[in-house]
Amino acid sequence: MDNFELICPAGTPAALRAAVDAGADAVYLGFRDETNARNFPGLNFTRQDVADAVDYAHARRVEVYVAINTYPQAGNLGPWQKAVDDAARLKVDAVILADPGLLAYAAKRHPDLRLHLSVQASAANVEAIRLYRDAFGVRRVVLPRVLTVPEIAKLNAEIDIETEVFVFGGLCPMAEGRCSLSSYATGLSPNKQGVCSPANHVRYEQRGGALASTLGGFTINVFGEGEQAGYPTLCKGRFVAGDGAGEGPAYLFEEPTSLNAMDLLPELKAAGVRALKIEGRQRGKAYIAAVVRAYREALESFAAGRPVSHIDLQAMVEGGTQTTGAYTRGWR
Amino acid sequence: MTASLTLGPVLFNWPVDRWRDFYARIADEAPVDTVIVGEIVCFKRAPFFAEAMGDVIERLSAAGKTVWLASPILVGSERERAAMRDLVESDAGLPDGGLIEANDMGALALLAGRPHAVGPTINVYNEATLGWMAGRGAEAVSLPAELPAATVAVLAKAGRELGVETEVQVWGRAPLAISARCYHARAHGLHKDGCQFVCGNDPDGMPVTTMDGQPFLTVNGTQTMSHGCLCLAAEMNELVEMGVSRFRLSPQAMDMVRVAEAFRAVLDGQRDGAEVAAELGGLIDAPLVNGFYHDTAGALRVA
Numbered sequence: 001m002d003n004f005e006l007i008c009p010a011g012t013p014a015a016l017r018a019a020v021d022a023g024a025d026a027v028y029l030g031f032r033d034e035t036n037a038r039n040f041p042g043l044n045f046t047r048q049d050v051a052d053a054v055d056y057a058h059a060r061r062v063e064v065y066v067a068i069n070t071y072p073q074a075g076n077l078g079p080w081q082k083a084v085d086d087a088a089r090l091k092v093d094a095v096i097l098a099d100p101g102l103l104a105y106a107a108k109r110h111p112d113l114r115l116h117l118s119v120q121a122s123a124a125n126v127e128a129i130r131l132y133r134d135a136f137g138v139r140r141v142v143l144p145r146v147l148t149v150p151e152i153a154k155l156n157a158e159i160d161i162e163t164e165v166f167v168f169g170g171l172c173p174m175a176e177g178r179c180s181l182s183s184y185a186t187g188l189s190p191n192k193q194g195v196c197s198p199a200n201h202v203r204y205e206q207r208g209g210a211l212a213s214t215l216g217g218f219t220i221n222v223f224g225e226g227e228q229a230g231y232p233t234l235c236k237g238r239f240v241a242g243d244g245a246g247e248g249p250a251y252l253f254e255e256p257t258s259l260n261a262m263d264l265l266p267e268l269k270a271a272g273v274r275a276l277k278i279e280g281r282q283r284g285k286a287y288i289a290a291v292v293r294a295y296r297e298a299l300e301s302f303a304a305g306r307p308v309s310h311i312d313l314q315a316m317v318e319g320g321t322q323t324t325g326a327y328t329r330g331w332r
Numbered sequence: 333m334t335a336s337l338t339l340g341p342v343l344f345n346w347p348v349d350r351w352r353d354f355y356a357r358i359a360d361e362a363p364v365d366t367v368i369v370g371e372i373v374c375f376k377r378a379p380f381f382a383e384a385m386g387d388v389i390e391r392l393s394a395a396g397k398t399v400w401l402a403s404p405i406l407v408g409s410e411r412e413r414a415a416m417r418d419l420v421e422s423d424a425g426l427p428d429g430g431l432i433e434a435n436d437m438g439a440l441a442l443l444a445g446r447p448h449a450v451g452p453t454i455n456v457y458n459e460a461t462l463g464w465m466a467g468r469g470a471e472a473v474s475l476p477a478e479l480p481a482a483t484v485a486v487l488a489k490a491g492r493e494l495g496v497e498t499e500v501q502v503w504g505r506a507p508l509a510i511s512a513r514c515y516h517a518r519a520h521g522l523h524k525d526g527c528q529f530v531c532g533n534d535p536d537g538m539p540v541t542t543m544d545g546q547p548f549l550t551v552n553g554t555q556t557m558s559h560g561c562l563c564l565a566a567e568m569n570e571l572v573e574m575g576v577s578r579f580r581l582s583p584q585a586m587d588m589v590r591v592a593e594a595f596r597a598v599l600d601g602q603r604d605g606a607e608v609a610a611e612l613g614g615l616i617d618a619p620l621v622n623g624f625y626h627d628t629a630g631a632l633r634v635a
Contacts, residue, residue: 071455071457071458071461072457072458072460073457073458073483074457074458074459074479074482074483074486074487074490075458075459075482075483075486077458077459077460098455099455099457099458099460099461100460100461100464100465101458101459101460101461101462101463101464102460104460104464105460121437121455122437123437123438124406124407124408124436124438125407125408125412125413125416125436125438126413126438127407127413127416127417127437127438127439127441127442128407128436128437128438128440128441130441131437131438131440131441131444132437135464145512146406146408146511146512147408147512151408151409151410154410173511173513174509174510174511174556175406175509175510175511175512177455178405178453178455178509178510179508179509179510180476180477180478180506180508180509180624180630181508181509181549181556183478183508183624183629183630184478184506184508184549184558184623184624184629184630184631185629185630185631186629187623187627187628187629187630189478191455191457191478192457192478212543212544216629216631218542218546218548218631219542219543219544219546220542221543222543235509238543239540239541239542239543239548239549240540240541240542240543240545241515241519241538241539241540241551242519242534242538242539243539244541244545246519246520249543250519252515252518252519252540252551253511253513253515253556254513326512326513329525330523331512331513332512332513332514332523332524332525
């Protein structure tokens with residue numbers, strides 16, 4: 001039985017080299033513009049950077065995927081179509097797309113280009129996945145983080161394209177690509193601009209002994225003295241639900257936590273999952289190297305029938321806590 | 333295409349008697365053209381409404397309304413899939429003009445090749461995607477709430493060329509997100525599987541406020557909505573000029589007949605949109621917002 005493929009993030013050329021050297025089977029990245037869902041300042045790749053990345057990775061038998069996974073702007077399809085054209089010209093191994101119009105363009109213009117369906121398309125059922133396969137020839141689907149492992153197993157039993165699932169890193173509690181929370185608070189959205197809870201709308205305010213973090217003027221969290229302050233990602237904030245008579249502010253949507261599904265490798269393999277994805281194109285090269293190395297070790301242990309329980313990623317997780325997220329029913 | 337008013341599905345978990353009475357009054361009194369029914373937020377709620385569905389469709393249809401059925405927003409489990417397949421097959425049984433509105437790509441897949449509608453929780457952001465959907469049988473597309481005016485204009489124009497009607501939500505809290513997790517249950521210390529249907533306690537959703545006490549969002553089970561009530565009454569004329577031909581009112585726990593009458597008067601050129609916004613704003617315990625349309629934060633109101 002083939003081992004899982006390990007799909008790793010890179011926001012910079014240095015991170016790409018770190019991921020390749022640490023044992024990635026493929027590295028995914030984005031161009032430096034609004035065509036990808038991690039459109040952050042100082043991040044991402046020029047065309048020349050991608051050419052160099054492909055050279056570096058291919059020399060080491062590692063693949064390169066380009067995420068072009070925001071939704072092209074009406075009346076301005078050019079940048080997204082050009083991104084697909086350039087990815088094909090630069091001989092990347094796959095493009096990761098979400099928008100049906102762009103998938104149609106890629107399938108028609110570049111019939112040999114391998115298409116993966118982005119998590120941003122949120123294809124959560126057999127019928128949806130077959131549609132992307134039949135209409136555009138999509139070869140792999142990155143599953144949204146709404147399914148349990150048993151649901152993934154049932155799904156894989158009925159589809160004949162590969163599935164890729166997130167195993168580590170940041171965790172959207174909402175169905176990806178179907179969330180306008182950031183847009184509501186700031187005007188900038190994952191689908192349109194490729195950003196969520198953008199830094200230029202974040203403020204930190206000292207309030208007596210407490211530190212408040214705000215997004216678009218809305219308080220996302222208030223940290224008391226001695227509490228470690230985190231970045232105000234909207235869905236990881238503390239809010240008051242209902243009339244306030246309850247227990248007070250709580251992490252209503254999700255705690256500041258990281259997904260880590262390493263303990264689920266046997267279940268994910270039995271469920272027919274082909275590839276495991278690590279989130280974090282915004283992360284530095286040291287983080288990437290550590291996480292990729294740990295997962296490579298885990299996959300080798302798993303393939304050899306050895307336990308993975310000794311592999312510790314505690315230092316790499318947000319808020320110091322880990323979750324298996326939607327993969328287990330109790331999360332719901 | 334003449335401009336028409338659509339009443340979107342009730343998104344909240346109302347007791348079935350209230351739900352049935354609501355539609356009876358809509359049938360008798362509300363000047364809307366299309367009424368879309370169906371429980372699209374939570375699979376667990378659907379059985380409560382199933383018993384009344386036939387009566388509601390018949391009542392609305394007898395009153396001259398075109399009735400559409402909406403498919404669920406999030407379809408993951410086997411049981412949800414089975415329900416989606418059944419729903420998609422039910423369009424033949426609808427009265428004249430009845431369509432299924434797909435709210436998930438799975439339902440869209442099953443509707444290929446026959447007339448259908450595309451709901452606002454399917455991502456239609458550009459003319460290429462709109463064209464692809466038109467080619468598969470979409471007759472009307474309800475645009476996502478977060479689209480700005482410039483995008484709406486391009487899509488409305490493309491829609492006219494393609495023979496697809498475009499729709500924009502002009503009233504009601506905006507749907508912002510959907511999840512496998514139930515936040516209503518979570519806020520009550522419960523799990524989705526044992527939720528005790530606590531969402532039924534909040535006929536207009538559960539308010540979510542910041543730690544400063546600033547109203548922010550609304551939780552409706554697995555769905556997260558805006559706190560602000562989206563209102564584009566003052567933008568209606570502009571939308572009509574763009575070629576938008578359908579205007580969606582999303583039900584809130586308020587006098588929706590009065591809302592429908594007000595928007596009808598704007599569409600008919602009998603009332604000023606800004607004046608209608610001012611009147612309706614006094615009927616709901618939330619600020620009116622239109623920021624998405626004006627290409628800024630959705631929570632804002634742009635004069």
